[in-house]
Amino acid sequence: MSRVFRWVYLGLIYAFLYVPIAVLVVYSFNSSKYSTNWQGFTLKWYGQLVSDSPLREAFVNSLVIAFASSVCATILGTLAAFAFYRYRFVGRKVLYTFIYIVMMSPDIVMGISLLMFFVTLGLATGALTLLIAHITFCLPFVVVTVYSRISGLDRSIIDVAKDLGANEMQVFRHVVMPLLMPAIIAGWLLSFTLSLDDVVVSFFTTGPSFDILPLRIYSMVRLGIKPEINALSTVMFALSLVTVTVAHLVTKEKT
Amino acid sequence: MERQPIVSLKEVTKRFDDVVAVDSLSLDIYQGEFLTLLGPSGCGKTTVLRLIAGFETLTSGEIYMNGARLNGTPPNKRNVNTVFQSYALFPHMNVFDNIAFGLRMKKCEEGLVRRQVGEALEIVKMSGLENRMPHQLSGGQQQRVAMARAIVNKPQVLLLDEPLSALDYRLRQEMEIELKRIHRQLGITFVFVTHDQEEAISMSDRIAVMNRGAIEQVGTPIEIYEEPENMFVARFVGEINVFDGVVREVNNGGATVEIQGRLFPVQNRKNLGPGRAVKVLLRPEDIQVAIEGEWTEGEPYLAGSVEEVIYKGKTVDLVVRLDNKESINVTQFFNEDQENVIYREGQRVHVNWLYGWEVVLPS
Ligand SMILES: Nc1ncnc2c1ncn2[C@@H]1O[C@H](COP(=O)(O)OP(=O)(O)OP(=O)(O)O)[C@@H](O)[C@H]1O
Ligand SMILES: [Mg+2]
Numbered sequence: 001m002s003r004v005f006r007w008v009y010l011g012l013i014y015a016f017l018y019v020p021i022a023v024l025v026v027y028s029f030n031s032s033k034y035s036t037n038w039q040g041f042t043l044k045w046y047g048q049l050v051s052d053s054p055l056r057e058a059f060v061n062s063l064v065i066a067f068a069s070s071v072c073a074t075i076l077g078t079l080a081a082f083a084f085y086r087y088r089f090v091g092r093k094v095l096y097t098f099i100y101i102v103m104m105s106p107d108i109v110m111g112i113s114l115l116m117f118f119v120t121l122g123l124a125t126g127a128l129t130l131l132i133a134h135i136t137f138c139l140p141f142v143v144v145t146v147y148s149r150i151s152g153l154d155r156s157i158i159d160v161a162k163d164l165g166a167n168e169m170q171v172f173r174h175v176v177m178p179l180l181m182p183a184i185i186a187g188w189l190l191s192f193t194l195s196l197d198d199v200v201v202s203f204f205t206t207g208p209s210f211d212i213l214p215l216r217i218y219s220m221v222r223l224g225i226k227p228e229i230n231a232l233s234t235v236m237f238a239l240s241l242v243t244v245t246v247a248h249l250v251t252k253e254k255t
Numbered sequence: 256m257e258r259q260p261i262v263s264l265k266e267v268t269k270r271f272d273d274v275v276a277v278d279s280l281s282l283d284i285y286q287g288e289f290l291t292l293l294g295p296s297g298c299g300k301t302t303v304l305r306l307i308a309g310f311e312t313l314t315s316g317e318i319y320m321n322g323a324r325l326n327g328t329p330p331n332k333r334n335v336n337t338v339f340q341s342y343a344l345f346p347h348m349n350v351f352d353n354i355a356f357g358l359r360m361k362k363c364e365e366g367l368v369r370r371q372v373g374e375a376l377e378i379v380k381m382s383g384l385e386n387r388m389p390h391q392l393s394g395g396q397q398q399r400v401a402m403a404r405a406i407v408n409k410p411q412v413l414l415l416d417e418p419l420s421a422l423d424y425r426l427r428q429e430m431e432i433e434l435k436r437i438h439r440q441l442g443i444t445f446v447f448v449t450h451d452q453e454e455a456i457s458m459s460d461r462i463a464v465m466n467r468g469a470i471e472q473v474g475t476p477i478e479i480y481e482e483p484e485n486m487f488v489a490r491f492v493g494e495i496n497v498f499d500g501v502v503r504e505v506n507n508g509g510a511t512v513e514i515q516g517r518l519f520p521v522q523n524r525k526n527l528g529p530g531r532a533v534k535v536l537l538r539p540e541d542i543q544v545a546i547e548g549e550w551t552e553g554e555p556y557l558a559g560s561v562e563e564v565i566y567k568g569k570t571v572d573l574v575v576r577l578d579n580k581e582s583i584n585v586t587q588f589f590n591e592d593q594e595n596v597i598y599r600e601g602q603r604v605h606v607n608w609l610y611g612w613e614v615v616l617p618s
Contacts, residue, residue: 157343164408165408
C-alpha cells in the first residue's frame with residue numbers, strides 16, 4: 001500500500017515538473033497556428049526558425065557569448081579556487097564569503113549595478129559589456145564547484161609531488177588539474193547554460209546592436225506566443241538536457 | 256672506514272606561532288644507517304622530517320647535506336625522498352605511473368623509466384600489478400607502491416614517517432622485515448619515524464629518542480634500552496622499575512646505595528658522591544626473585560609478597576608488592592634446570608639483582 005503511494009507521490013512531483021515542458025515540446029510539432037488544438041504533425045516551425053535570420057543571428061550571438069564567458073569564467077574561477085586552497089592569506093574566509101554573496105545576489109541588482117559601472121567607465125553597452133557581465137555572474141559558480149572538490153584533496157599529495165621533483169607548475173599540471181577536471185568541466189557547463197539563458201542581467205548590459213536569443217524571445221513573446229517560440233524553446237531545452245547529462249556523467253566518473 | 260655524516264642538523268629550531276615544535280636540535284645522520292626518531296605524539300618527529308625534506312622553513316639553525324648548507328632549498332631540489340604516513344598515492348594514476356612520476360619529472364627517457372620502475376617494483380615485490388589503480392590495492396600494497404615511488408629516484412636519504420602505523424599487527428611485522436631487507440639491499444640512509452618503541456628497537460641501527468622538540472638520547476637500541484641516560488628515556492623505552500635511594504659510600508667504580516633501609520652495591524658510572532639522592536632503575540627481566548628462605552648467603556634483598564602471577568608461555572610475569580607498599584614488575588624466564596618454579600599469589604618473596612645490571616641516575 002505504502003509502496004503504491006510512494007510511486008503515485010513521485011509520479012505527481014515529476015508530472016508537476018515535466019508536464020509543461022512536454023506540452024511545449026508536443027505543440028512545437030503541431031501544425032495548427034493556435035496552440036490550443038492538435039491538427040497533425042509538422043516540422044515547419046523548425047523550418048521557419050532556420051529561415052528567420054535575425055533570430056539565427058541572435059542564436060549565434062548567444063552561443064558565442066556563452067562559450068566565451070564560460071571559458072573565461074572557468075579559467076579565472078579555477079585559478080581562484082586553487083589560490084583559496086593553496087595559500088593561507090589574511091581575509092581568505094571573508095573573500096570566499098563575498099563569492100557567495102555575488103552568487104546569491106538578485107539578478108536585477110547585478111544587472112543594474114553592472115550597467116552603472118559601465119556607464120561610469122564610459123563604456124557603450126554591447127558585446128563587450130555583455131561578455132564582462134556574463135563572466136561576472138558565472139565566476140562564483142565555477143569557484144564554488146571547483147573549490148568544493150579541491151578542498152577534498154589530500155594535501156600530502158601535493159607535498160609528495162614536490163618531493164618527487166615537481167615544480168609548482170608541474171604540480172598543477174600533472175596532479176591538481178587532472179584531479180579537478182570533472183569539477184572544472186562541470187563548472188564550465190554550468191556557466192555555459194547560465195549564460196545561455198540569462199535574461200535579466202543581459203537586458204541591462206547589452207545594447208541594441210547586439211541581440212541575444214533570450215532577449216529576442218522575450219520581445220517576440222510580447223506579441224503573443226507563436227509556434228516558432230515553442231520550437232525554439234524545444235531546441236534550447238534539448239541543448240540544456242545534453243549539457244546537464246554530460247556534466248552529470250563527467251562528475252560521476254572517477255571520483 | 257671513516258663515516259661522514261650525510262645529513263647534519265645544527266641547533267635546528269622550528270616555531271609555529273607560539274608552539275616550539277623543534278627546539279635547538281642537533282643530530283648527525285650517517286651514510287647508510289637506519290636511524291629512528293622515537294618519541295611520543297606531538298614531540299616534533301614529523302616536523303624534523305619535514306625540515307629535512309624542505310617542506311618547512313627553519314626558524315633558526317642549519318641543515319647540511321653532504322657538507323652543503325640546505326636552508327632555503329625547495330623540496331624538489333633535494334636528493335631526499337619521503338614516504339608519507341597516509342601513502343598519498345596519486346589517485347588518478349595507476350601503479351606504474353605513480354612510481355614513474357619522479358623519473359618523468361626529471362625528464363628521463365621513457366625506456367629508462369620502464370626499466371627502473373620494473374626494478375623498483377621487483378624490490379618491493381609488486382611486479383605484475385603495474386596497471387592497478389591505487390583504490391584497487393590493499394593497505395599493505397599501497398605501502399609498497401609508496402616505497403617504490405620514493406626509492407625509484409635513488410635518493411641518498413629516504414625519510415619514512417610512521418609508514419607502518421596504518422597496518423594491522425601481522426602485516427606490520429611482515430613489513431618491518433621487508434623494510435629491513437630493502438634497506439640492506441639499497442644501502443641508502445633511512446630516517447624512520449615511529450612512536451612504537453618495539454618497532455624502533457627491532458629495526459634500527461641507531462635510535463634518537465625525542466621529547467618536546469629535543470633529543471633526549473641517541474644510541475644503539477642496546478644502549479638506549481640498557482643504559483638510558485635519563486628518566487624520560489628509561490620510562491619511554493620499555494617497562495622499568497624505579498627505586499629511590501641515597502648514595503652512602505663510594506669506592507672505585509662502584510657505590511653503595513641505601514634503598515628502603517638496605518644497602519645495595521651498584522656501579523657508579525656517573526660518579527655520584529655520598530649523600531646524593533638517586534634513582535635505581537631495573538628492567539623487569541633483570542630482577543631476581545626467590546621464595547622467602549631460599550637465599551642463604553647474606554646478600555641484600557627487598558622483601559614483599561606476590562600480588563599477581565601472569566604466565567606467558569616462555570616467561571612468567573609477577574607483580575610483587577614490596578613491604579613499603581610499592582609494587583614492582585618482574586619477568587622470570589623458564590629454563591630447563593629450574594622448571595618447577597611455581598609462584599602463588601600471596602606468597603612471600605625476596606627480590607634483588609646482579610651487581611651491574613642496574614642503572615643509577617641522579618634524582
Ligand atoms: N603546521 C603546523 N602549524 C602549527 N603547529 C604545528 C604544525 N605542525 C606541527 N605543529 C605542532 O608542532 C608540534 C610537533 O608536531 P609534529 O607533527 O612534528 O609531532 P609528531 O612527533 O610527528 O607527532 P605524531 O606522533 O602525533 O605524528 C605539535 O605540537 C604540533 O601541534
Ligand atoms: Mg607525526
